[in-house]
Amino acid sequence: MNQLLDGLAILLYCVSTFYFTLQFLKKANTRKPAFLFLGLGLVTHGLDLLVLTFEQHRFPALNFTQAFCSLTFATLFLLLVLRRKIMETSAIVLLPIAVLSIVLQLLYPAPAEKLEPVLKAGWIYIHIPLMILSMACLTITFITAIMYLLQERQLKSKKTSFLLERLPSLEAAEEISYKSLWFGFFLLTLGMVTGMIWSKYLRGKYWSWDYKEIWALVTWALYAILLHGRMLSAWRGRKAAYLAIVGFVLILFTFAGVSLIFKVYHSF
Amino acid sequence: MLIQLIGLSHKTASVEIRERLHIEEAKLPSALQRIHSTVPEAMIFSTCNRFEILARVDELDGAAERMSGLISEIREIPQQDFEPLLYTYTGPEAVRHVFRVASSLDSMVIGEPQILGQMKQFFAIAQHEKTIAYTLHAIMERAFMVAKKVRSETLIAGSAVSVSSVAVELASKIFDKLEDKTALVIGAGEMSVLAIQHLQSHGVKSILVTNRTPQKAAELAEQINGRAVPFEDLSTCMAESDIVISSTGSPTFILKKDHAQKAMSSRRNRPMFFVDIAVPRDIDPQINEIDNVFLYDIDDLQSVVEKNRQQRQKEAERAEEIITRESELFWSRLKSMDIAPTIREIQARIEQLRKHEIELTLKKMGALSDSQKKALDELAFSLTNKMLQQSYSELRQLANQPDGLEKIELIRKLFRL
Numbered sequence: 001m002n003q004l005l006d007g008l009a010i011l012l013y014c015v016s017t018f019y020f021t022l023q024f025l026k027k028a029n030t031r032k033p034a035f036l037f038l039g040l041g042l043v044t045h046g047l048d049l050l051v052l053t054f055e056q057h058r059f060p061a062l063n064f065t066q067a068f069c070s071l072t073f074a075t076l077f078l079l080l081v082l083r084r085k086i087m088e089t090s091a092i093v094l095l096p097i098a099v100l101s102i103v104l105q106l107l108y109p110a111p112a113e114k115l116e117p118v119l120k121a122g123w124i125y126i127h128i129p130l131m132i133l134s135m136a137c138l139t140i141t142f143i144t145a146i147m148y149l150l151q152e153r154q155l156k157s158k159k160t161s162f163l164l165e166r167l168p169s170l171e172a173a174e175e176i177s178y179k180s181l182w183f184g185f186f187l188l189t190l191g192m193v194t195g196m197i198w199s200k201y202l203r204g205k206y207w208s209w210d211y212k213e214i215w216a217l218v219t220w221a222l223y224a225i226l227l228h229g230r231m232l233s234a235w236r237g238r239k240a241a242y243l244a245i246v247g248f249v250l251i252l253f254t255f256a257g258v259s260l261i262f263k264v265y266h267s268f
Numbered sequence: 269m270l271i272q273l274i275g276l277s278h279k280t281a282s283v284e285i286r287e288r289l290h291i292e293e294a295k296l297p298s299a300l301q302r303i304h305s306t307v308p309e310a311m312i313f314s315t316c317n318r319f320e321i322l323a324r325v326d327e328l329d330g331a332a333e334r335m336s337g338l339i340s341e342i343r344e345i346p347q348q349d350f351e352p353l354l355y356t357y358t359g360p361e362a363v364r365h366v367f368r369v370a371s372s373l374d375s376m377v378i379g380e381p382q383i384l385g386q387m388k389q390f391f392a393i394a395q396h397e398k399t400i401a402y403t404l405h406a407i408m409e410r411a412f413m414v415a416k417k418v419r420s421e422t423l424i425a426g427s428a429v430s431v432s433s434v435a436v437e438l439a440s441k442i443f444d445k446l447e448d449k450t451a452l453v454i455g456a457g458e459m460s461v462l463a464i465q466h467l468q469s470h471g472v473k474s475i476l477v478t479n480r481t482p483q484k485a486a487e488l489a490e491q492i493n494g495r496a497v498p499f500e501d502l503s504t505c506m507a508e509s510d511i512v513i514s515s516t517g518s519p520t521f522i523l524k525k526d527h528a529q530k531a532m533s534s535r536r537n538r539p540m541f542f543v544d545i546a547v548p549r550d551i552d553p554q555i556n557e558i559d560n561v562f563l564y565d566i567d568d569l570q571s572v573v574e575k576n577r578q579q580r581q582k583e584a585e586r587a588e589e590i591i592t593r594e595s596e597l598f599w600s601r602l603k604s605m606d607i608a609p610t611i612r613e614i615q616a617r618i619e620q621l622r623k624h625e626i627e628l629t630l631k632k633m634g635a636l637s638d639s640q641k642k643a644l645d646e647l648a649f650s651l652t653n654k655m656l657q658q659s660y661s662e663l664r665q666l667a668n669q670p671d672g673l674e675k676i677e678l679i680r681k682l683f684r685l
């Protein structure tokens with residue numbers, strides 16, 4: 001069942017990528033089929049994750065590949081709901097990444113029997129989905145920050161190129177960037193708090209100075225500074241965009257890098 | 269199929285001649301009827317940039333001269349005044365020309381969208397006056413289709429090609445919505461009025477006007493429905509303006525970097541777009557270095573315009589290819605769908621059939637006298653002839669209806685021609 005859905009989602013995303021590429025290159029007006037196949041792909045991808053959830057009685061984030069796969073789904077879904085124009089421009093990069101995440105999940109499925117004891121407590125139902133969602137939001141912040149910087153450079157240098165027409169306006173990019181930053185930060189905070197409660201319940205202490213925890217704290221602090229700066233000192237535009245990018249790099253490191261370099265009790 | 273187009277356009281004639289030939293909409297029906305009385309089908313395109321007559325004629329010899337004589341009569345202009353400027357296209361060339369005009373390849377600004385709407389209007393008038401039948405109907409319908417195809421398959425109408433529309437296009441790359449933005453106009457140059465009107469048509473509602481001479485500011489404010497503000501308040505106005513358009517006659521910069529910096533800090537770094545269309549420039553180019561401030565002067569805008577023009581030119585070449593292909597295809601279809609050859613072909617086919625059947629029957633019947641043979645032959649002939657005679661006149665009528673082309677196609681299918 002899962003493999004069937006996986007295959008179907010990959011196929012639909014590929015077709016959608018094809019149409020988005022045509023649209024991007026302005027070879028033909030294929031916006032409608034592109035979004036149609038994206039929608040169908042998302043439904044399949046979502047169903048796939050739902051089936052997985054029922055099969056393993058856990059949110060599909062038992063290992064890194066599952067979490068990655070959930071993350072790409074959440075990001076695409078949120079982006080589609082938030083702003084289509086941004087989806088349209090970033091689809092040609094995001095969809096292949098989504099396909100990759102599904103392929104990885106197929107290649108490296110979570111070991112079914114051997115569930116780590118830490119994953120058996122109730123708080124996992126809240127902590128992990130919150131973290132995944134917050135990462136999806138902050139991924140969108142990152143994407144829009146990149147778009148902002150590219151568009152800003154085009155406008156400042158007075159070169160009207162290929163990109164100028166395709167990128168969203170500065171205001172739109174910034175608005176989505178700010179909104180997703182707020183949501184992302186809020187969810188990240190909640191996620192970390194639930195993680196601490198879970199830790200207390202499981203290990204008897206809120207904070208273990210685990211590398212994962214330390215880096216998460218650093219990331220959280222950076223986003224807190226960014227939000228603070230935006231609200232109080234009107235940090236806008238390039239400065240805010242650069243910080244959002246640094247924040248995302250930290251997130252990626254905390255999400256994927258830490259587990260590879262250090263030995264931590266978080267499985268990923 | 270004898271199709272002819274005769275006319276003149278901005279490419280061949282001065283505006284003075286075009287003005288004199290131009291027929292206003294109210295007078296088009298009578299002019300159409302006048303022309304239609306001499307040819308089977310006719311329609312007129314009369315815009316400020318072109319005056320053309322498209323007609324199906326009975327014979328080509330001297331058709332153009334007769335048509336220009338008619339024009340001279342209708343417009344009461346001596347023929348020699350405009351005749352040397354006329355171009356004449358016949359057959360496939362005429363079809364091609366109509367396709368080019370509809371696709372806006374023959375326009376003064378290539379790719380401008382108005383021409384298609386105008387042609388649709390002339391088409392509607394001719395339809396209403398019943399001065400066109402299936403041939404011109406088919407040509408026009410196809411021309412509209414080709415124009416749509418050109419528009420969707422090329423970027424011929426892709427980007428802005430005037431300074432003020434480029435300014436608006438850039439503004440919409442900075443701002444998401446223009447509706448809630450405020451624009452400030454400094455000075456009263458003609459260009460800035462154009463730019464403001466363009467911004468207004470794209471939704472900008474709040475407009476401030478300032479000038480060293482308060483009187484002038486008030487006048488302009490009234491003209492463009494804005495609010496005049498004293499020149500001394502420039503700094504405070506800037507803080508609340510998202511778009512600043514400057515075109516004063518000042519010999520030195522009137523807006524410097526520190527002006528913009530102050531404005532930015534009081535508007536909490538919300539982006540600002542400065543458009544400097546004055547020569548010599550009004551705005552210190554250094555302000556482009558400030559974060560979230562974007563400055564374009566007249567040269568910057570001009571270079572975007574130039575680039576977009578070149579792009580349109582390149583796209584126009586692709587459009588020409590589409591039109592050549594389409595017009596050739598359509599012409600061959602039109603030619604084969606002519607009613608006269610269709611009738612001739614039907615006759616030939618029936619004749620062939622009759623001969624064949626007679627031969628077969630004679631073989632079966634064995635020995636017959638010559639008079640018997642002749643009687644049989646006559647029977648077959650009068651049978652087919654009587655049946656067909658009726659349908660020929662019906663056919664001619666059918667073909668003259670707006671969807672004649674499709675009907676003839678159907679008939680050809682029925683007879684397997």
